Amino acid sequence: MKVGVIGGGAAGFFAAICVKTNYPDAEVILLEQSKKWLSKVKVSGGGRCNVTNDTTSISELSKAYPRGGKQLKKLFPHFNTVHIREWFSVRGVSLYAQTDKRVFPTTDDSQTIIDCFLKEANTLGVQMKSQASVKKIAPSASGIQLYFDEVNAVTFDKVIVATGGSPKLSGLNWLSALGHQIETPVPSLFTFNMPQEKVKTLMGVAVNNATTRIQGEKLSANGPLLITHWGMSGPAILVLSSFGARMLAKKQYQFNLQVNWTNEQNQELVRAVINKTIENNGQKQIQNVRIYDLPSRLWIFLLEKASLTLTQKWDEIGKKGTHKLVEILTNDVYEVKGKTTFKEEFVTCGGVSFKSVNSKTLESKHVPNLFFAGEVLDIDAITGGYNFQAAWTTAFIAAKLGQ
Known part of the structure; x- marks a missing residue:
């Protein structure tokens, strides 16, 4: 099985790692259009990376999301703030919670989180390709074709889109062209x-x-x-x-x-x-x-x-x-x-509507074997580590690939 993950940010990286964990024999290729991996993780929390929030109540956690909270409430039992802290702990990354419940690595350095992801991806055998900009998605009889220019396409069995929030509606045209309903992006936070x-x-x-x-x-x-x-x-x-x-x-x-x-x-x-x-x-x-x-x-x-x-x-x-x-x-x-x-934390309200997505699996209702994770969905939260938690949770669910 060949799986493509589009977007080398928090949701994309975690999705690629989870896919490879769930399907060790799969060929997993992580695609990032820029030269840099996890750039938003790098600058978040003033360079300290506010990984998640210390809230453990799923009901309380869901209230931090003006959009997407209702859907996340059903997904959090499968992967929440407790799970992500355990995930990092097993991999030797120590975290701590401040009095305001924001959770950071004890090093207070976002590079710690980046290094953990890079090491895990390399250990599992995730293929990472930077400067790989996907121009178009085309479903075909043999799978899902990703076009990197007008002519050249690579066929995948399954694809996860984790391209993050788009400040402009035009940035989501390639997804609306497939039939997905798009909620117009506007700034949040x-x-x-x-x-x-x-x-x-x-x-x-x-x-x-x-x-x-x-x-x-x-x-x-x-x-x-x-x-x-x-x-x-x-x-x-x-x-x-x-x-x-x-x-x-x-x-x-x-x-x-x-x-x-x-x-x-x-x-x-x-x-x-x-x-x-x-x-x-x-x-x-x-x-x-x-x-x-x-x-x-x-x-x-x-x-x-x-x-x-x-x-x-x-x-x-x-x-x-x-x-x-x-x-x-x-x-x-x-x-x-x-x-x-707010600081470097650009957050958008809007994206792919949950009306176009199976809320249990995050699979597209329009294109079989196409999944979504992270802020490309119409999910956003208040400040405090909640946006990253939404990325981890949706990536974990999407990485099950409908199973």
Whole structure:
């Protein structure tokens, strides 16, 4: 049996290794259009490679995927975060989980993961061909033909497509030509640009737990928020960008962001905290007594934004001042104009629709013996190792080749 795997990234590499493990006698050829293998693995997690997440509950794990979570929930029992950690452990790669549940190699070096894959592929006898760009897939009576130019084709018995996310719809034309339904790609997992907002002067300031919301929409997120020199980032922003990917694309990345700096959903409770502060610190200046453990630079910024005098004493702010402070702490508004890719982690929402794929085997419903793995499918996740876990899981399933 001759098996072709298209794409030398995380999903493709793992799929090729799993195929060779499942079918030792098969001829497995891994095809990569560039000169580099596992380039996204190399730069992920700031060069440390966020391999997976420490979440073991399949129900909780599935919630990290705005798209594809329902399908992955059925696949995770076969291969999940526990399985991939065991897989690396058996091969001598030690991993550790941070307090935020992101999992990294103990070397904190993505090259450790790359070296493990290269060694495993070589040991098993996977053939690796770089600068091999597949232009077209053509089913035939003898198998599946992969064209590397207009004329030359190689016939395979089975093929796994693991080409990753495409930023443009045109990049998926070769798959839609075979009858597959394609969900239009749009960016996911990005930070918000705020060119007109003064909050950028606080670059580097972080809040441990804030709630963010797109004004006029039901979507919200909470978690750490980081102020940057271009706007805002951190999980509270990234989660919003991920779950709101299609909505924000329609808005052309121009909208108002509401920030609740207290993470308290009931304004009356915030009012009570302010009243308690007035009671206990009435003669102290408001700039010197912070509430909700907000960073001092942000606290000063918010007081000024609420038009409160910094040297004013707490018992002098009155009902009007209390109302202004409650409003700015729980419903602060910023104008967003544009986005920036989160670090080097380019993630797309969209790809081959699950309507065109057997959700149990990941085999194409249009081309027998053609399978899909990784982000070429309409799967994407929030940050935290979840995107890589989807790659490992779908590659593991596809590598069974329908068995």
